[in-house]
Amino acid sequence: MSRPVRGRFAPSPSGRMHLGNLFAALLAWLDVRSLGGEMLLRMEDLDPQRCRPDYTRQLAEDLEWLGLDWDLGWQAGETEFCQSSRGGYYQEAFDKLKGKRLLYPCYCSRKELLAASAPHASDGARVYDGRCRDLSQEEKAALEGGGRRPAWRVRVPAAEVAFTDEVFGPQGQRLDRDCGDFILRRSDGIYAYQLAVAEDDGRMGITRVVRGQDLLSSTPRQIWLLEQLGYEIPTYCHVPLLLSADGRRLSKRDRDLDMGVLRQQFTPEALTGELACLAGLLERPQAVRPQELVPLFAWDKVGRQDRRLTGLRGPSVPGAGTGWLSSPAGTPAPD
């Protein structure tokens, strides 16, 4: 039986959203609305050093300002959909994997990790060589006696995880070779992103995951974890990134493109028009509400090419506009 369509926004409240976050949020919203599904808002605030409750509130308010709504998930005054208060679920998932003998403590220090992992040829991500996999009880006791607190890694099989991304097409990864045993819980007790996302997407019944293509290479790990935890696998749609004029990925440090500045320069409709133009849904930016884009939405219009922004030259009044986007970034699309 097919599951009801449910998509999600899963932002990290570690600063004000930038244009790229908003671009992904609009596409996630359009994807789910064009399928008649439900939207869920989950705050990914696992890292207490980077995330703050005032960012969380601001983030929700910025989404609403643009006209993006959600049917379930985060609400002011409630923490159920904040990852920082979902530790019990992550613990359950962790215990389940531990019960399957898939986890082991890893005592490697940062410096040791550099020696214990080699950069993977294709993307430079480091692949751990598994040196803590088979430590004896005595070795573990000695390390703990010396004051080391372990992180916990999951033992990945020599197996290929394949899936078809709705935008980037067929994808595959050999887990042992391409990513290696990865961390599920840090030595300070904080659960890792991969575990929290897999557990949440599974438990929340997410059927559509739309997010930036920088997370494409995390997807096989998440699919494998979802399988180990007994959940169904969502459909994945990774969206091109917005790049700065000099080709860098936008980050929350790019303050000139954050929502604080954008809201001073644009009306919600004008900004939506700019985003729609970047997405390939409009030829020219024009004032539009997200709802009006629903009938225009199709993934083949969006395509795979990252977009390079040529600068903030957009309109401050509805209806006018020159657009930021001059040319696709020329980043070659993967096969």
Ligand code: GLU
């Ligand atoms: N929280 C992540 C971010 O803001 C996104 C995670 C996801 O969509 O899986 O980059």
